[in-house]
Amino acid sequence: MTTITAKINKWNPDPEIISKAAEILNSGGLVAFPTETVYGLGANALDSEAVRKIYLAKGRPSDNPLILHVSSYEQAEDLVFMNDTAKFLIQKFWPAPLTLVLKAKSIIPLTTRGGLDTAAIRMPDNPIALALIEKSKIPIAAPSANLSGRPSPTDFESVFNDMNGKIEMIIDGGETETGIESTVIDVTNPEKILMLRPGGMSREIIEETLNTELKIPDSFSKKRSPGTRYRHYAPNIPVIIWKKNTKFPDVKNFAYMGINDVENVECENKILFDDVKNYAHGLFSGFRKFECEKSSCIIVEWPQDNSGISEGLRDRISRAAEK
Ligand code: AMP
Ligand code: MG
Numbered sequence: 204m205t206t207i208t209a210k211i212n213k214w215n216p217d218p219e220i221i222s223k224a225a226e227i228l229n230s231g232g233l234v235a236f237p238t239e240t241v242y243g244l245g246a247n248a249l250d251s252e253a254v255r256k257i258y259l260a261k262g263r264p265s266d267n268p269l270i271l272h273v274s275s276y277e278q279a280e281d282l283v284f285m286n287d288t289a290k291f292l293i294q295k296f297w298p299a300p301l302t303l304v305l306k307a308k309s310i311i312p313l314t315t316r317g318g319l320d321t322a323a324i325r326m327p328d329n330p331i332a333l334a335l336i337e338k339s340k341i342p343i344a345a346p347s348a349n350l351s352g353r354p355s356p357t358d359f360e361s362v363f364n365d366m367n368g369k370i371e372m373i374i375d376g377g378e379t380e381t382g383i384e385s386t387v388i389d390v391t392n393p394e395k396i397l398m399l400r401p402g403g404m405s406r407e408i409i410e411e412t413l414n415t416e417l418k419i420p421d422s423f424s425k426k427r428s429p430g431t432r433y434r435h436y437a438p439n440i441p442v443i444i445w446k447k448n449t450k451f452p453d454v455k456n457f458a459y460m461g462i463n464d465v466e467n468v469e470c471e472n473k474i475l476f477d478d479v480k481n482y483a484h485g486l487f488s489g490f491r492k493f494e495c496e497k498s499s500c501i502i503v504e505w506p507q508d509n510s511g512i513s514e515g516l517r518d519r520i521s522r523a524a525e526k
Pocket of ligand 2: 347355
């Protein structure tokens with residue numbers, strides 16, 4: 204398959220490119236597009252044949268459900284049974300890197316929701332993504348646009364490397380901002396809201412807004428969020444975690460990423476970040492850069508502070524470092 208690629212200005216998306224992409228989605232094809240978190244691999248969420256193509260292109264296990272992307276509250280209401288908590292969070296935050304799991308309406312095919320009776324929905328904060336959803340007039344199912352298990356793509360080149368020849372179109376909208384995926388919370392029971400996956404929106408801000416603690420899912424709920432079961436986000440060279448003030452790993456020809464510089468150790472392949480926000484923004488592109496440069500492994504600093512995006516960043520780092 205020949206993959207069409209089109210560069211587009213995020214702040215003024217070319218309507219012709221958006222129309223072309225919407226046409227592909229409406230005829231059951233796949234389009235990769237930027238969101239504010241990472242690039243998504245989109246298909247018509249209501250067309251199970253189209254959704255099947257996402258699982259095939261990514262090599263994604265078919266029991267790992269997809270997030271449905273919407274551009275309005277009304278569109279979300281057609282898909283899931285809302286409750287007051289979900290409504291409140293949506294009014295407060297959307298568009299945002301916050302995904303809500305709610306009871307699904309039967310209009311969503313089982314393929315999209317991995318056979319579950321719930322579905323995950325989100326409104327992305329990116330003008331290209333929103334224009335595409337509006338133009339196509341359908342909810343777009345979109346996991347990250349990488350081969351399953353690989354680091355999520357945060358720029359056009361990364362999507363192209365994984366998806367060229369496998370999908371109909373890739374929209375190049377530049378680098379994504381957040382760099383890691385959305386936070387996923389289960390709000391089906393407003394008395395017990397579960398943190399299923401930490402991500403772009405911090406736990407503190409959600410807890411402050413709701414004036415309640417987000418709970419840790421029990422093993423039953425975990426089973427219902429299969430995405431947290433698999434090894435994820437990993438480059439094809441080993442990732443080793445280093446904590447500041449501990450012994451530095453004794454390896455040769457390594458690459459390094461972190462906030463604190465490494466002292467007394469020789470390293471030419473190094474990316475240093477100013478803070479955790481920049482670290483999250485650059486983590487996945489750093490993984491992809493270093494695997495191309497043939498480093499023996501990537502040593503990553505464990506973010507110690509507990510604020511903002513740190514919880515999401517630690518989750519991605521620990522899963523990339525899993526054997
Ligand atoms: P990705 O699209 O790769 O960012 O992954 C989406 C995440 O949302 C995965 O961790 C999924 O397991 C999770 N997810 C999607 N739908 C549901 C659902 N209905 N219930 C629980 N988790 C879900
Ligand atoms: Mg993913």
